[in-house]
Amino acid sequence: xxxxxxxxxxxxxxxxxxxxxxxxxxxxxxxxxxxxxxxxxxxxxxxxxxxxxxxxxxxxxxxxxxxxxxxxxxxxxxxxxxxxxxxxxxxxxxxxxxxxxxxxxxxxxxxxxxxxxxxxxxxxxxxxxxxxxxxxxxxxxxxxxxxxxxxxxxxxxxxxxxxxxxxxxxxxxxxxxxxxxxxxxxxxxxxxxxxxxxxxxxxxxxxxxxxxxxxxxxxxxxxxxxxxxxxxxxxxxxxxxxxxxxxxxxxxxxxxxxxxxxxxxx
Amino acid sequence: xxxxxxxxxxxxxxxxxxxxxxxxxxxxxxxxxxxxxxxxxxxxxxxxxxxxxxxxxxxxxxxxxxxxxxxxxxxxxxxxxxxxxxxxxxxxxxxxxxxxxxxxxxxxxxxxxxxxxxxxxxxxxxxxxxxxxxxxxxxxxxxxxxxxxxxxxxxxxxxxxxxxxxxxxxxxxxxxxxxxxxxxxxxxxxxxxxxxxxxxxxxxxxxxxxxxxxxxxxxxxxxxxxxxxxxxxxxxxxxxxxxxxxxxxxxxxxxxxxxxxxxxxxxx
Numbered sequence: 001x002x003x004x005x006x007x008x009x010x011x012x013x014x015x016x017x018x019x020x021x022x023x024x025x026x027x028x029x030x031x032x033x034x035x036x037x038x039x040x041x042x043x044x045x046x047x048x049x050x051x052x053x054x055x056x057x058x059x060x061x062x063x064x065x066x067x068x069x070x071x072x073x074x075x076x077x078x079x080x081x082x083x084x085x086x087x088x089x090x091x092x093x094x095x096x097x098x099x100x101x102x103x104x105x106x107x108x109x110x111x112x113x114x115x116x117x118x119x120x121x122x123x124x125x126x127x128x129x130x131x132x133x134x135x136x137x138x139x140x141x142x143x144x145x146x147x148x149x150x151x152x153x154x155x156x157x158x159x160x161x162x163x164x165x166x167x168x169x170x171x172x173x174x175x176x177x178x179x180x181x182x183x184x185x186x187x188x189x190x191x192x193x194x195x196x197x198x199x200x201x202x203x204x205x206x207x208x209x210x211x212x213x214x215x216x217x218x219x220x221x222x223x224x225x226x227x228x229x230x231x232x233x234x235x236x237x238x239x240x241x242x243x244x245x246x247x248x249x250x251x252x253x254x255x256x257x258x259x260x261x262x263x264x265x266x
Numbered sequence: 267x268x269x270x271x272x273x274x275x276x277x278x279x280x281x282x283x284x285x286x287x288x289x290x291x292x293x294x295x296x297x298x299x300x301x302x303x304x305x306x307x308x309x310x311x312x313x314x315x316x317x318x319x320x321x322x323x324x325x326x327x328x329x330x331x332x333x334x335x336x337x338x339x340x341x342x343x344x345x346x347x348x349x350x351x352x353x354x355x356x357x358x359x360x361x362x363x364x365x366x367x368x369x370x371x372x373x374x375x376x377x378x379x380x381x382x383x384x385x386x387x388x389x390x391x392x393x394x395x396x397x398x399x400x401x402x403x404x405x406x407x408x409x410x411x412x413x414x415x416x417x418x419x420x421x422x423x424x425x426x427x428x429x430x431x432x433x434x435x436x437x438x439x440x441x442x443x444x445x446x447x448x449x450x451x452x453x454x455x456x457x458x459x460x461x462x463x464x465x466x467x468x469x470x471x472x473x474x475x476x477x478x479x480x481x482x483x484x485x486x487x488x489x490x491x492x493x494x495x496x497x498x499x500x501x502x503x504x505x506x507x508x509x510x511x512x513x514x515x516x517x518x519x520x521x522x523x524x525x526x527x528x529x530x531x532x533x534x
Contacts, residue, residue, distance in 0.1 A: 035449075042452055046461050050311060053321045053466070058314050190301040197307070201314045 007112055014116035022121030033125035036078075040129050043070055043196065059200040064140045066198060068224035071134035072157060073196045076219055078127025079161045080168075085185065086118040088172045095175050100261065111254050115165070138227055145227045152236055153226040159243035160219030166243075166250035167214070173250075173257035188214075195220040215242060273372045280373055284380025295381065299388050302340055308461050309333035309396075322466055323494065327402040332463055334393055334403070335491040339484060340460070341385040343423040345378050347371075348447045351434035355529065356441055364526065371431060371522070378427065406493025414500050418487035421507040425483050428511065431518040438525030459485030463494070479514065482507040 022029055047070060051063040061069075091114050094100035104110050138145055145153070171184045191214055194202070199210050199217025211217045218239050225231045288295060312329040315321055324332065351374075354360040363370035397403060407415055433450065436443035455461050457480040464472060464485050475481065486503040489495040495503060 039452075042456065045456050046308070049462050049466055050315055052468070053315055054318065056318075184297065186301050187297050190303045193304060194307045197311055201311050203310070203314075206310060 006108055010108055010113060011116050014119065018119035018121050021119075022124070025122065028122055029125070032122040033129075036125040036129035039126065040074060040133055043074060044133075047196075059198065061198045061200070064137055065224065065228060067137035067140075068134060068227050069198050069220050070196055071130050071137055072153075072160075072220040072223045073130070074133060075127055075130030075157060076160050076164065076195070077192075078123055078125075078130050080164050082120050082123035082127055084115075084161075084165050084168050086120045087115050088168045089185070090114065090118050091172045092175045095261070104258075104261075110258065111169070111251065134227070141228065143229065145229065149227055149229050152231065152233075153223040156218075156223040156226055156231075156236060156239055159240050160223065162243045163215055163219060163246045166246035169250040169254055173253045176257045176261045192216055192219075198224070215246075218242065272368050276368060276372075277376065280376030281380045283373070284377035287377055288381040288384055295385065296388065298346075299341065299385055302337070302344075304455065304461065305333045305336040305340065306392075312462070313400075322463075324463065324466075327400045327404070328492075330396055330400040330403040331406055332488065332492045332494070334396055335406075335488045336460060336484070337392070338386055338389055339419060339422065339487045339491060341389055342382050342419055343426050343484065343487070344382075344385075345423070345427045345430050347374050347378070347427060347430040348433045348437075348444050350374060351430075352437045352442055352444050355434075355437045360529065364529075375427060379423075382423070407491055408493070408496055411490055411496050411500055414504060415487060415490045418490050418500070418504050418507060421504065421511055422483050422487050425479065425507065425511050425514060428514040428518045429479070429483070432514065432521050435518070435521035435525040438528050454480050454483065457481070458483055459488055463489075465494070477506070479510045482510045 044067070047063070047066055050058075051066070057063070057065075091100070094103060094114075103113055106113060167188060168185065171188060174184070194206075194210055195216035199207060199221040202210055207217070222231060222235075222239055226236065309329055309332075312321070312324070312333075313326050316324060316326045316329055320328070351360070354363070360370065363373070429450075430447070433443050433447040436446060440446070457464075457475050457478055459481060464475060464481060467475060482503075486495075486500075486507055489503070490500045
């Protein structure tokens, strides 16, 4: 039990530091917020152009419904850039400079510690902008979602964030061998770009990859489907199961990689 | 003028250095190459839209042809000077390059040009797969337009490079300008024809967008390569590219000179 409390306190300390940093750079926070609004507009343009040419929608998605997917995408991207990417990028730096030893020496689980050490609060407006788009798009639906649907969507978004964290952990784990992996996270980021579109737009092998291997579809399309009331609780449970499976695999790979880490001094 | 003669004489050697660099960092280049997935995603999306009937001048093979051209032209015209220069300016490793009897932007240009054919060659398997998927996709350029296409691709590369010189020069003042460049890149994605053929934009917007430098950086060669523009229309588009190259070239020259003077000022 004390272990859990320890983790909880580490999380709290990490958040406190992040908030302090955010308050320190108020001006850049406002700047980022303005950028986030611009970003939304920019992300919607391709959608707007595509839907100009289909009166009946594509694959059962109307413009407003597809906006939900973009909203989920921006939200998750914000979470990624604010909470996940800075932390795991720091691990790569630790490995390169040999300072990972200090992390490993601390009496707390290293994976948890490296996951809460750094936050980029200036990216939080980006995440909030995504949530804002979700609210606007939901209100424009013919049947706006009820509390149950919203709850389900939030759950699925959290599962998506967990999968992102696992994917990034997997990439970072390879840095114990290859050291330079910053490019890999760009690569992953550009594949995830497919998540702006409902996964049903893709066919065959591409759809398979985006559903099961890099489950972008699950991360962005499913929460949107939940808001439309088109996802059964069983399917949602399956999604949570998949997220748990990803987390377990990431945990196993991380542990394995750590065992191969030959610290800076040896 | 002797600086120019030096550069011309050194050019073959510089290209060889470029090839060697490319081979040394092949894995990294391969990963960077893979990050250019956006045209593929957009191709698949537009393919679904066109499944219900042609969109403007595009049917399904038409979109495949357009985005294959986009992929290839993108690889043939991309540059990464901003990142290199940001690093060199911040760390001071630009100093030795400034001492050489050759303009410091010549070597990066040679490295860039040497790597481009390899990057384009990496696309072959991908193009083959797309061709198997949409076999009706045919070669869209008339023989008469081929020389123009070559010129258009070169000018697009040049304009990309010169724009990056401008952004790289900003780093003399800002320490870090790659973030600013990414904002520019975001605009570029939508207005260059990278995400969708520009002619599918609302007509009122298109009227303005077609004169901006973004189309000259990608859209012009892509439109010629996919057979959307030919003859006189293509010639006019290439002329527009020339105008932008001249304008941005002058700006890049002024910014680089002012920047280098400033760099020397803090005695690195």
